[in-house]
Amino acid sequence: MNTKTETSDLKWTTHSRSKPEWEEVSGLDEENNSVRTYQICQADGSSSHWLRSKLIERRGASQVYVELLFTMIECSSRNTHHRSCKETFNLYYYQSDTDDATATHPAWMENPYTKVDTVAADFLLRKGGEKKFNVKTLRLGPLTKRGFYLAFQAQGACMALLSVRVFFKKCPALTRSLSVFPETVPRSLVQEAVGQCVANAAQPGPNPRPPKMFCGEDGQWVDQPTTTCTCLPGFEASHGELECRACPVGQFKMGSGPGPCSVCPDSSHTGEMGSASCPPSSPRSPVPQVNDTSLTLEWSEPLDNGGRSDLTYNIECRMCPAPGGPCTPCGDGVNYRPSQIEIQGRRVSIWGLRPHTTYSFTVMALNGVSSLSQQGPAGENINITTSPNVPVLVSGLRKITATESSLTLHWNTPTQSHYRILQYQLRYCEKERGSEENSCHFMESGVNEVVLSDLRRATQYEVQVRARTLAGYGSFGQAVVFRTLPDASLSHSGCLPLSVSLEDDSSSPLLVTGILIAMGMLLLIIVIAAAIYCIRKQNHFKDPEMSDKNGQYLMGQGVKVYIDPFTYEDPNEAVREFAKEIDVSCVKIEEVIGAGEFGEVCRGRLRIPGKKENYVAIKTLKGGYTDKQRRDFLSEASIMGQFQHPNIIHLEGIITASCPVMILTEFMENGALDSFLRLNDGQFTPIQLVGMLRGIASGMKYLSEMSYVHRDLAARNILVNSNLVCKVSDFGLSRFLQENSSDPTYTSSLGGKIPIRWTAPEAIAFRKFTSASDVWSYGIVMWEVMSFGERPYWDMSNQDVINAIEQDYRLPPPPDCPTYLHQLMLDCWQKERTARPRFSNIVSALDKLIRNPASLKITAQEGAGPSHPLLDQRSPLTPASCGTVGDWLRAIKMERYEESFLQAGYTSMQLLAHITTEDLLRLGVTLAGHQKKILSSIEALGIQNKTPGNVLY
Incomplete structure (x- = not known):
């Protein structure tokens, strides 16, 4: 628009x-x-x-x-x-x-x-x-x-x-790195776009992943695509990898991948575009000579050898068991002389074929540039059928059992039905003695199983078997090696079973020695692991905080301590010591996302050479500042730069060499915790909320151990990233109590107010800021989290809050708040600061809750804890006081559903009497927390019982 x-x-x-x-x-x-x-x-x-x-x-x-x-x-x-x-x-x-x-x-x-x-x-x-x-x-x-x-x-x-x-912004359609990406509208900070290879390009491998690229929120493509698209054989990249162009006539490209087309070698040529080779024509006139199950093939040279003299030939064999049926590769049982591939002459002998079987042979001519031809080498095909009564090779020779002096062997019976096996013959030789005299022996058998006896102990034997039919003996099959067992004493020792064969060259004593050494090493590792476990457990009982993951504990050196930058004679020295200066050329500001006390807060990108680009939050110092304002602005960086913890906002660096002066921190996608909870009211489970609270407590524990007092802990100063990790932020200026005011607040030197309702009573009265006052503030944060961003003390004035706390009033539990959590809040709000728990105690308590989530099912009852007239901040609701359905929904902060209720016909309070969960689902109330809130309110109003509804909501 x-x-x-x-x-x-x-x-x-x-x-x-x-x-x-x-x-x-x-x-x-x-x-x-x-x-x-x-x-x-x-x-x-x-x-x-x-x-x-x-x-x-x-x-x-x-x-x-x-x-x-x-x-x-x-x-x-x-x-x-x-x-x-x-x-x-x-x-x-x-x-x-x-x-x-x-x-x-x-x-x-x-x-x-x-x-x-x-x-x-x-x-x-x-x-x-x-x-x-x-x-x-x-x-x-x-x-x-x-x-x-x-x-x-x-x-x-x-x-x-x-x-x-x-x-709105969108990334235009893009072709890059032989990949095409469609026009993409970003749905988040970075939107992944899936592309495809350009024409005549593909990705190698059996399971290629499609090309991917990221579309930034600003409508700009981010970095280079992730792709493996390469031009197919016969094609080369052109126009800056925007397309794959066919190789011209007379040129070729053998494989996929980068690189240009090449001119056909001397005396070679291709007559079409997009060639992957410069091949010769097919061999001519193949002539077969069949002798039972063997074959001799001869052929003539191709008419066109591509002008080259480096011709070779390959033989492809396929077996066709049934007429007209599918053909399959012949496999390893067929033998070739001189070879199957790279034959220099024009003659080959083939044997080991099955009888009464049709074979298809293809003779292919190749030269030095046709190994990866797109169409395959030129070839000539011929079919032959072997004789019916010739024995075939016996396969599947295997061992059944083995002893010190015998082997029981078995093999497959040929399944062809057009001939009959009369007898089998076995040939077995000691492998170590090779072809020496008397090293080989023969044995006949009428069945496909035999026992070889009188063998040498722990000796390897090569065994072959062949079959005899009416046509005579066939060829011996492939030799298989078997081994007899070692001494019986070793067999009975429990190390090796009697019927196990050892078909390798290692000796049994070495194997036993290796097993004993391995068992000894395993026992040693177990002993060492047990000792380490006992030592760690003992240290844990002595100082359970030594296992904290914040990385600040150093064995024998204590904990790192916070240094106030205002103690430096020159505050700029603290900035230089604790904050890293970043070149302004590494930062790109994208948009303004808010306003701070000193200037605008922006979102941008930080790209430091050698590191991955990432999003950052950028605080800027507006123009016209004084030296004091500049020092105060940068003091937050010198404070933040001292902290390294997963629940403390991380300082990326500062820019002071150019205008505007900037502070760069990590970017937190979900913003401030209070507004994030209000936006997602009822959408998180108690265990998720406890996880958020645990993160905040861990960050505060780290700060307290560094002797740093935050003084402004509130949900608005907690930031949330995309993984729901909460991080403590806002390490700004020192604050003083504004005196002579009817509504006292903490005010910074530039006028930014901090509400009284988060501050401990001793800090209000005597300006006593300690980690204990931060614990009080943490209790208020707990209440904010469990109430999904409700304002503490509702609409009470600051003076009323101070008076109520002095009279021992404490906030009641939020709806559905686990009893244990509200009791922890009350502990944080102890009047005596020495009675409040430490942050280490809070972290331990929350860890116990996370390990025992069943305890979160016990919810606190409203009215629990200290009582006070100001407790009744929420006015009692009655059908008469609500007036209309809209008034009622607004009173319980569910006004977003007003239109749905009215369109469904719920125009008066009395029509709500019999509403059910199924009715609410039809009205679009899908969140379980909202359903419970609405139904509880109806019950509290007393409509269902037709009784006056004077119950507190």
Whole structure:
């Protein structure tokens, strides 16, 4: 969508409870072109003024970008109350599968709308000043429905919205490295695209993987493709590996892979394009001479030898047992003289064929460039049939048992039915004596089994067998080696069974010696392993913390200690010591994702030579800073650079040699923990939540052991990556208590406030910040996590919170909170800081819970723990107090389902009496946590029993 291209009125929907309203007028953009604009100028910011676009189709994109062009009048140039004047406005969006928005639906409030950002002007219009335009690009998503509406909320601004452009990014179709990749819309930070090889290219190997490449979120292809596509034989890569071109006439390329086509060698030639060789023609006039089961083949030279003199011939043999049936390779039983391949002459003798069997022989001519021909060598084929009454080779000779002086042998009976076996003859020789006189013996047998006796102990014998028919004896089969057993005493010792043959050259004493040595080595390894286990177990009992994985414990050296950068005479020295300087050319900023105390927070890419490119979060120091602001900004890097732990945000480096000054940290895809939990309300199991809490506690344990006090531990300062790993962040400036205030908060030197509700009472009263005060804050974080991002102490004022804590009030358990976890929270909120657990105790307690997940099924009851009137922050609900179904859903924070309830006919509270889980599924309530919350609320209202519902929700 681009409002600059609209030629008629936009007719967007406006909403306001007081004048003025957004007004559509014609205006001029930055190029003085006429455009349709919306303007508003409020006298005060006490009310909200809304403007909503028409439905925008998302067209398959999961995230889109909104480019805003606007002007803003400076507050000091307006005749209005300065405190109510704003120089910002809010941007929201609302997803829908239908274009059903009206003047009253959806409700004009942040929920059901999703907030994108508060947009601030970089350039303000002043009286007599230069006219400057603001351009902001924001990202919104993930998008899952057919389309969405954009909504703008002004609360005291005087501005003109000149144009709105909505777009998404995609990677164009691409051909690279002989691979073709389709046009790809990124669904995440990096989207994998699957391609295919270009024409006349393929991937080698039996199970090739398709080419892959990654499409970045910015619509740019990332790095090089992962592919093994190579040009086929007869083709070469061209145009920078964009295609595979056929070899010209007179050239060839034998195999797949890189490399150009080659000119046919001297006196060779190919008459077509795409040749893999320069071959000769077929041999001519093969002449067979069959003698029972042997064959002699002769042939003449090819008419065309490719102009070469290095001709050789190959013989291919295939056996066709049944007429017209399939033919199979002949196998190893057929013998050739002089050879089967690379025959220099034009004659070959073949024997070992089966009787009464049809064979197909192909004589192939080759020269020096036709070994990998695409069409195969040129060949001439001939079929012959052997005589019916000739013995065949006997196969399958094998041993049944063996003793010191005998071998019992067995072999396969030939299965052909057109001849009869009269007798078998065995020939067996001592292998060590070779062809000496009396070393070989013969034995006849009428069946396919024989016992060879009077043999030498522990001796190898070569045995062959042949069959006799009416046509006489056939050839001996392949020789097989068997071995008699050694002494009977060794056989009975338990090392070797009596009927085992040893068909290798190693002697039995060596084998026994090897077995004894192996058993001794195994026993030694077991003893050493047991000793190491006992030592480690003893050390674990002495100091269980020595096994911590944070890597900071060094044997005999204690633990690394945090160094305050403000103790340095020159704070820049601390920055140089603890933070690595990165060249600005290694960093590419992609988009702004937020605003920090000192400037914008961006997402970008970091590519250091020799290392893999990765995403980073980039904090920038806005222009016009003082030396003190620069030192304060970089102090966070000098603090963070001292930490190395999997649950502490990792510092990649800093950029101070150019503007703007930047701090680079690892990028956490899911952002802050509190907003992430609210976005995924009810979607995680208790064991997953405990895993998150364990990670946070492990990070804090590491910080406390380094003698570092965080002072601002809250879910908003915990970041979550794509693997749900939680990491402690925000190691910013020291903070002081703002005095003489009706709503005391901790405030940094630049005005960033930290709510009282996370702070331990001794830190509020006496500014006593210790690891124990961090433990108190951790208990609040536990409550935030188990309530899926609920605000601690709800809507109580800071002063009410301080008063309540002084009167021993503590937060009640969130819904479905395991009893054990709420008790751990109460332990963290002990008034005496010395009574609170240490972070090492918390990690151990959570580890026990993870090992025993059944304990998480015992849930805390509301009202458990210290009691206080302020406990009743959640007003009792009754059918009368709710009024409508919409009021009730909003009261239990399930307003996202209001439309589904109303469309299904649930228009009054009494109609909810008999609603079931199946009904909720039909209404689109698929999350188990949301189902339980709705059904529990209905039960608490007392509708089902038709009794007044004065029970606490």
